[in-house]
Amino acid sequence: MVHKFINQIEPGEAIDNIYIVRDPILRSTTRGDLYIAMFLSDRSGQLNGRMWQATETIYKALPKPGFVHIQGRSELYQNNMQIIINNVSVVDASNVCIDDFLARTDKDTKQMFEDVKKIVGQVKNPQLKALVEAFLADAELMENFCTAPGGMKLHHNYIGGLLEHTHNMLRVAVAILPLYPEVQTDLVLAGIFLHDIGKTEELSYDMAFSYTDSGQLIGHVVKSFLMINQKTETLRTKGTQIEQTVLDALGHIILSHHGQYDFGSPKLPATAEAFIVYYIDDLDSKINQVTAAIDSELSDSNWTTWKNALQTRLYRKRIE
Amino acid sequence: MVHKFINQIEPGEAIDNIYIVRDPILRSTTRGDLYIAMFLSDRSGQLNGRMWQATETIYKALPKPGFVHIQGRSELYQNNMQIIINNVSVVDASNVCIDDFLARTDKDTKQMFEDVKKIVGQVKNPQLKALVEAFLADAELMENFCTAPGGMKLHHNYIGGLLEHTHNMLRVAVAILPLYPEVQTDLVLAGIFLHDIGKTEELSYDMAFSYTDSGQLIGHVVKSFLMINQKTETLRTKGTQIEQTVLDALGHIILSHHGQYDFGSPKLPATAEAFIVYYIDDLDSKINQVTAAIDSELSDSNWTTWKNALQTRLYRKRIE
Amino acid sequence: MVHKFINQIEPGEAIDNIYIVRDPILRSTTRGDLYIAMFLSDRSGQLNGRMWQATETIYKALPKPGFVHIQGRSELYQNNMQIIINNVSVVDASNVCIDDFLARTDKDTKQMFEDVKKIVGQVKNPQLKALVEAFLADAELMENFCTAPGGMKLHHNYIGGLLEHTHNMLRVAVAILPLYPEVQTDLVLAGIFLHDIGKTEELSYDMAFSYTDSGQLIGHVVKSFLMINQKTETLRTKGTQIEQTVLDALGHIILSHHGQYDFGSPKLPATAEAFIVYYIDDLDSKINQVTAAIDSELSDSNWTTWKNALQTRLYRKRIE
Amino acid sequence: MVHKFINQIEPGEAIDNIYIVRDPILRSTTRGDLYIAMFLSDRSGQLNGRMWQATETIYKALPKPGFVHIQGRSELYQNNMQIIINNVSVVDASNVCIDDFLARTDKDTKQMFEDVKKIVGQVKNPQLKALVEAFLADAELMENFCTAPGGMKLHHNYIGGLLEHTHNMLRVAVAILPLYPEVQTDLVLAGIFLHDIGKTEELSYDMAFSYTDSGQLIGHVVKSFLMINQKTETLRTKGTQIEQTVLDALGHIILSHHGQYDFGSPKLPATAEAFIVYYIDDLDSKINQVTAAIDSELSDSNWTTWKNALQTRLYRKRIE
């Protein structure tokens, strides 16, 4: 069954597809009949669903939220598309093509991860090397690292986004580090590789992007720092010592990489390495955010809508 | 040998005492003779020392900084007291009464620690109870907890200050928690007990108060959070599980207890318990800071000097 | 007639109740018939009312705003409940049970006021004692003090909220002042009792909560300060002098109790007493605001919606 | 005796003049002799005084601070001028030409006050007229109004400065109000006349400029507001009523005339009249501050030193 994307549904179509249902409500009409109002969504958008002649049994069976198979018909109601539902049944997540529901990087994940391994393979400091390798050897974590989004809203907000962002930052670092010979390469490469590793725990991305409870209470900055300390402890129990000096220098990069207190950094950058990771992170995030915003708007206007995070509209016209 | 405090030296006195030497410099006079300029200090203040007819050997033997036994004579030079040194010899720290050099709480440390144990002994939640007890059972850490200062400059900046501050916060909590029945007592008590535990690692206080390298790179907020996670891991290896939900709720209190991003909190308070710990911490620090500032100034003025951290001068006149 | 709360109306019910009418508009349909659109509200919420076949006479008779007796029928229109009105008649406020329209503290007002009197009865300084007693003897003002809300939106926003907030702050003060022996108790107790007394004039709360013109132009901070000065003047004409020093120390607490310029304090706290009143005020307001937000949301989510005043969502899950 | 200004003393002069003494300290030399160190000042500046062979009796007799008659000799010590004192005796303030000690407006105070009376005499609204006249009839207050400085440091910081500033603001208002016909003239004129009247109580200026305790605790913004309310009350007891609406509109102008919370306004301007008083106040203060800074620096540089309150240096070169 080819998925019918929500933003491509025309009025009057027969619908026979899987969507995510959210916030279903059981209501009664003025005539006393029960009906269910709900939201249906996939990665392309969201619309209203209405199931008339519903029962409490149907309502109770609905996941809140979860995947459902919907049969019905689309219609325009007050200029908004909605779906009139005849049948609804729960679908197991394993039977769903998750790509229909979560945006995904258009880069080659496998290739990017190979590149990442190659670049961090250049780390020479034996302690940082041991630490990096311990992370690379953690298969489950690395799978999450290759899958997690880079963020909720502003940049790299798609499956594989964390990897794509980290990968690109590493490539930027490799390109410019020769121009700054006083900056310690190993710390920068290890710092970039691990700077957002806590996002694997901060974000949930099985059906849609959201924060985990733990992620919202602790944040990925401190979670990344903690994971580095935990991996260090694991190494220690296996006989490999990481000196406190090395761990602090790396930990400081992680804790200061948002660059400002207002963005949740508990420390401001105090080493050249911390500054360079902060700048590369900010540059890569912003360019992704800016080009995505310019590309995604459908209008012919030379300007995007107002971007609150950037405090400006963006200019879309090219001279080249 | 009774210590002669620096702020009590009169001009023309014979000096035969131990002080901390700092930043000694070897210089030559216009006649080509070598002399050593240095700072001498104890907890009451600091003045200049001059050793004429010095040698490079004497200079090299001086700790930078460290304790020295000084023999010489005081004099007024350009309205500042200085010491003309005849003899200087290095003193081992173990032979020094550290109280002459570091201010110390005037409360009874042992009694306060007993109180703390009693109050946190009220924690009923079995997981938090286990965690609190694991900290109390860590004798070396508890000794540091009873000795560390509460801060570098603004409040409780004396030996035992961390304990005094934590002790007072716990007493405030016990006094007001009955007025807020919806607030979870156990989380508040455990949160206060451990909120600044990382200061034992952030600050160094063997001769004078300063930051450790690790403390300045990581900060006590994140260090406290890390120590809780490490203690949890130790408990786990011994068979006691702390659920992630409990650990996150406690960790969130630690990470948000400065209340604002600008003060180095990577998270803002998001639970009633986090808010109450933040307020009790801020209240106890500020009242300590305000009353210390009012008490410490010697002038008869109704107003203290300008306090930059408070953006005001303080009014000293009482109506009672 | 038992009041039917707006958030409990089901579609298709017969309505025969008193509500507040707001912003009625007389309009004509495309067929040229007149109708009246209006909002109907009580303390539980607000919905649209429509009176078809209306006349200008009916429209003119409607209060804008005020209490009306509505007869009609509820219906769902575009998924929103509305009331189709057959009859509307003005109701005198004296015939209305005001509790149906204004939220009210669930604490015992009389008991709380007795407690307040008892606590401020501890004030020993004769001048502050005289001032406090003059306020307590002002029966009309005290009635308003027991009735006024504590705020418009964020905290204690219900009838009796000012008393509940003041009462709780006094209890907090009594609980913690013994821990801060250098803080002058009398100033703190008198300062808390009177810190928001100007809200009796700033806020209007006969039908719904709103600002008075005078309140919005002057603000409760300065109004409270003015009322203290006026009461002092009244005492003076009766032969009781309050020294300027005492009046200034108390006035300073009032003027600085928001703690920051941004929150409308014309002065920053400059005494230990001013700091402690500011902290107790902020703590009691925030805990009320946080627990109310956590309690009031109906969803099962572990998190509340975003709270702009706190710059976070709130975590609702308890460990106890 | 012609006063010898401090900034005109040359080395080696005989001194026989009155100065203000501040912060005298009794000290002993290395030989054990007592001497007194002190600061001597007049409106042109300050220098050190030294009285060798002093006694405790002489020290105790010195005012701290106050006027003294000094006999001695000037000398250069380490490139700073100081006075070696042979004789010192206390002088009664009534025997002092205060103009030698406090800077004074170079405008004609009497003429300015006549102008002020004439301009506010244009107020037509009977209630505002009554209020303005009540202030003008308060002879003691008006004398203070004509004498007080306009500020401590930044602008109009000289005797008569409050009058000069108010006078100039009124003239600006008279000049521009015809261009803004919607702005209510009477409120603006009364508002300007009284906007800083509380400075008569906030500042002390008998020997040098300083804040009173009451001024520092309450501030001139709220003091001005209070004085208007007190005068209104006095009028009421004499049978003249000022309606609350009028009083609030005027009071709002006073409370918001600093224009921003950060500058101690408890309310932001919410009427055209409040805005215009705020702008005229700010404009007149800043132009006074800027031209005074440009005029007062002695160097030939095209730029003044950095002005922190303006966050810039000022350009002094004229094109005309």
Next chain:
Amino acid sequence: MVHKFINQIEPGEAIDNIYIVRDPILRSTTRGDLYIAMFLSDRSGQLNGRMWQATETIYKALPKPGFVHIQGRSELYQNNMQIIINNVSVVDASNVCIDDFLARTDKDTKQMFEDVKKIVGQVKNPQLKALVEAFLADAELMENFCTAPGGMKLHHNYIGGLLEHTHNMLRVAVAILPLYPEVQTDLVLAGIFLHDIGKTEELSYDMAFSYTDSGQLIGHVVKSFLMINQKTETLRTKGTQIEQTVLDALGHIILSHHGQYDFGSPKLPATAEAFIVYYIDDLDSKINQVTAAIDSELSDSNWTTWKNALQTRLYRKRIE
């Protein structure tokens, strides 16, 4: 054909008028019929238009945006007025009375411009005089100067607004400059005349007010500065030299006239002239904004709605 203003259309009227069409969209109904949804506007407001039974040819012919002649009928739909369109045809801008679409100053443009010329005719400095005259001699630019709005939204946002604002600022300057004799008149008058001249290029106002691309990328502050430099260059090629010192003093006024970095000034005021232009600009803008906001709201309330740019509601009740 008398224009029927959008805010005066009643339900059920026949419509036969010119409006601006914006954002037309071609859609199909559930039955598969095509229709066009669009917005129709004039200077009084905007409403929805619906053309049923539309064709792609009609859709393609519509300007996006532009003037169209609409024939149809008004109706209320869900309490909003809309127009059901029977016929639509494109109208050339030359056949349109632009005043129906763009708000216009109610002052006499010709008279204001004469006044402006007279006032800036007082400039005596030969170089500034030459520069001012060169601008006055630029007929095309002066026509734009008399037509451009003073802003997009907040103040003087109507045709002729730039002239009205500049005119009023010049009159304020003429009124108050005699009170500040140290301020250089010529610089102030030339500075005011040219301070916003770049708005002629920043804003587009042929059909409605919007930013030009160039205006949004560069801004009127820098555009005004550039135009002055370009006119100086033109003068130079004709043999009239403006010294760099004069040009810098004038340019500085332009670049700093927003007074704060946050409002897009690349420099802060550093001369008395720059301060006075900044204050007069801010005062005239704010009074225009405040009185316009007070006048424009239709309700009887004593308060306007919340004004975000002023961070307050405005009080509308007058005492006169």
Next chain:
Amino acid sequence: MVHKFINQIEPGEAIDNIYIVRDPILRSTTRGDLYIAMFLSDRSGQLNGRMWQATETIYKALPKPGFVHIQGRSELYQNNMQIIINNVSVVDASNVCIDDFLARTDKDTKQMFEDVKKIVGQVKNPQLKALVEAFLADAELMENFCTAPGGMKLHHNYIGGLLEHTHNMLRVAVAILPLYPEVQTDLVLAGIFLHDIGKTEELSYDMAFSYTDSGQLIGHVVKSFLMINQKTETLRTKGTQIEQTVLDALGHIILSHHGQYDFGSPKLPATAEAFIVYYIDDLDSKINQVTAAIDSELSDSNWTTWKNALQTRLYRKRIE
């Protein structure tokens, strides 16, 4: 004559060297003899000079500031080195080795400029190419471009610093642009080349680094923008047109390259190209500033002194 650097002078040396004299003052001793106090400096530091038995003629002949040949002797006075001057004579700047007085880049200026030409030679867009070539063809400007410092204090504050900074930014751009294929290369390269070109006019660097009057009034951001517009006009008169669209896109990069209003950008970045130039500029400046601060401090401490611009101390210890 080998220059004796000020920070290498020992007490008791004979001095016979050229220094910059600043702020000389003619004074009389207590005995009535005239002497001159002055500051003497070179690029290594500054100390006091004293010329006893001076005359008014000698004083008048001194440049203020300027180069002088000093003969005399060094001595320690109150622990500060000073020079007792026997002879002073004015020296023409052409006879001075300027490198003794101004710090200079340690990179090869000629090579860097060749690199810059090569990199900007890659610009393909014909209009940007023409503009870049017009700048390269301006020999006088290019000489200044190769000589000017990159800043006054914080970064690249030495002769050749502007070139070194621009050169490094271009190399960073070349390295990372391939990773951001959507970013328009030509705009970025031209934007970097010209982003600070106005510093050639903003800064003066003939004897020491300072701002020109014009630089301080206008700033290098707007000056760079103006120079681009002027060069465009020159090209136009020679028959080469630059379209407004291209000029605006480039001008926007210049005007927004400080990234924030607070740092004097009149516009915020609104294109990917503007963002990337801003980030590369900030990164290169900060890394230069950080590594220079770490390298320049002489102490053995692991931490530098507090850096106000970075709001932190910097950590100096390396792990590599």
